[in-house]
Amino acid sequence: MTLLEVKNLQTSFFTDAGEVKAVNDVSFSLDRGKVLGIVGESGSGKSVTAYSIMQILAGTGKIVGGSIKLDGEELVGAGEKKMKTVRGNRISIIFQDPMTSLNPTYTIGRQLTEAIMLHTDRDRKQAYDRAVEMLRLVNINEPEKRMKQYPFEHSGGMRQRVMIAMALACEPDILIADEPTTALDVTIQAQILELMGSLQKELGMAIIMITHDLGVVAQMCDEVIVMYAGSVCERGTADEIFYNPRHEYTKGLMRSIPTADTAGTKLHPITGTPIDLLNMPKGCPFAPRCDNAMKICINHCAEPERINENHISSCWMNVKSEIESGELVLEEEGGEENG
C-alpha cells in the first residue's frame, strides 16, 4: 500500500544570483515497511527532497510545484499547523552530523523527554520512562545513567543512537535518514546500519535512506532512486539499479567505484566537473559529462520510460537501443533525431 506519494515535486532556492532549481520534477512512491534509497553526489538535490517532504527548507527555499501525499492526504500547502502534527509523529528525520544535531547545553534525558512530551499526551514521568525505553531499544547500555549525561560525554555512534531513539519515540510511519552514517567510522557505521535494519523490521516503518555511498544502498535498500542535478535519472529495485543500470550517469557511477577487481587497473571516472545549478543546460543535465551524449541529449530531456515492471529510466540511450533493435519504430515526422 502506498504510504507516501511524491509527484512532480519542484523545489527552488531564490538566491541573489537567481533561482536555483534544487529539485526538478521528482516523483516516487514509498510503500509501508519498505526502505527507499536516494543516491546522488553533492548538489544532486537528495537532501532537499527530504527537507521538502518535511517542509523544513531554509529561508529562501520554497516548494514551487508538485504534490506530496501522505496516506492520500496532501501536504504541500497544508500549512504549518498541519505539518506540526506530521513532523515527529508521522515522519521523523535524522541528520548526518550527530555532533551538531543535539543541543550541547541540555542533558540527553531532557532533550528526549521534551521531544516526547511535545508530540504525545505523556506527562514528564511517563515521557521519562518512554525515553529510557527508547534508549534501551537502540542498544545503549545503562540508559538511566546516560539520561543524565550531556552530548559531549557520548561518542559519535552513541549520539547517532540517541538521535534515532528521539526520531522513533513517537513511532513514525516514515523515518528519513539523511546520510546517517557518513560522519561515522566503518565499524560504527556497521553497528548503526544493523540497528536501523532490525528496528525497521521490528517496528514495520518505512525508511528513506539518503546517501552518496552505494555500498550502504546495496546493504539497506529495497528500492533506489538515482539523482543528478535535481532530477531523477532512474529508479527501480536495488537489484535492477545495480545489475541492470539503464542511465549513463548510473553506469558511470558504478564504474568509478574501486572494487576488489579493479586493483592494479585504471578506474573509469566520469569526466568533467559537477554541474553549476545556476547554469543548467537545456537538455539532459548529465549530457555535458556523458561520453555517449547525442545531439538530442543536449537539447531535450528524455521522458521517464518504463524499462520493466521494476525499473524506470530517463535516458535517450534506451530509446536509441530500442530503435536499433527494432523494438521501436519512428513515425515519418517523428524525426526526434533531427530535433
Add this chain to the structure above:
Amino acid sequence: MADNKPIIEVKNLKEYFNINTGLFRSKPLKAVDDISFSINKGETLGLVGESGCGKTTVGRTILHLYNPTAGEIFYDGKLIKSKADIREFRKKATMVFQDPYSSLNPRMTVSDIIGEPLDVHKLCSSKKERQERILELMDYVGLNSEHAARYAHEFSGGQRQRIGIARALAVNPDFIVCDEPVSALDVSIQAQVINMFDELQEKLGLTYLFIAHDLLVVRHISDRIAVMYLGHMVELASAGEIYDHPLHPYSKSLLSAVPVPDPKAARANKRIVLSGDIPSPLNAPSGCPFRTRCAYACDRCAESMPEFKEVSPGHFVACHRADEING
C-alpha cells in the same frame, strides 16, 4: 614497479602529546606507540584505521611536522636528525592534505600557491623559470594553465585537490604522504583523482604513503596495506593478502564492515559487527589495545602487548592468538 630498496624506514616511532587533565596535571596521549615499518621505492603503502587511531599522526611525524617523541626515521638509509637534515628531507618528501578547502590560502593565486615551495627552497633562479615550472606542474595535474592567476575559491573540490597535488609535486619529491586525499570528494571526482595519483606515480616514480579510511580506495591504490588501531600497528601485508586472508580480528571485522556496492553480496555477507566504541587513547586498555572489543580476548591479552611479528613472508600481525584463530 616497486623495487625492494626501502626509501623510508621507520623504527620504533612514538609520538605522545601532553594533554592537560587539570591544573598542573597532564597526561601523555599516546597517539602513535612504537611503530616500525618501511616503504620501498616506487611503492604505495596504504595506512588504514578509524578516527583517532593515529594514522594521520604517523604521516605528519614522518615529515617532522611533529617532533617524534622517540624512534628513528631513515630516508634512503640516512637518519634524519638535525634541522639541516629535515630541511633537506622536505625537498624530497611532501604532503597532500585531506581538506581541499582549508589547505589552500584563499588570498593567494594558484600560481603563488604552487610556487611557494619553489621560493622556500630557492629552486628557481629566475622569474621566467619559476613561471615555466608552475605551468608545467599545472599541466601534470590536468589544470588549465590559463587559470594560474585565479584564486582557490573559483575552483571545485576536485580541482582544488589538484592544486594541492601540484604544490606537493613542486619540489620534485620522491615521497608523498597523502592524507585522506580523496575523502572529501564525490565518487565520480574521486575516481579522476585516484587515476591521477596512479599516472603520476608511473611517470615520476613516486612513492606514496596513502592514508585513508575508505578501504575500497586503499585496496585499489596500494601495493601493501598497514592496519592501525589505537596508536599501534596491528597488521601489515600485501593488499591482496590482507583482503583475502586477514589474520588480526580487528582487520577481519574492519573489512567485513565495509558496505560493498553489490546487493547480492551484501545479503550474503556475514558481517562481524564489533560491540562498543573505540576506547579513548588517554585510557588505553592494558596489553593488547583491541582486547576490549575482541571476541577472542583472553587473560594473556590483558597482561601483555602482543609482538608485531612476521607470520608468513611479508605478512606481519600483532595478535597472541593469531595462530589459534586462523588455524
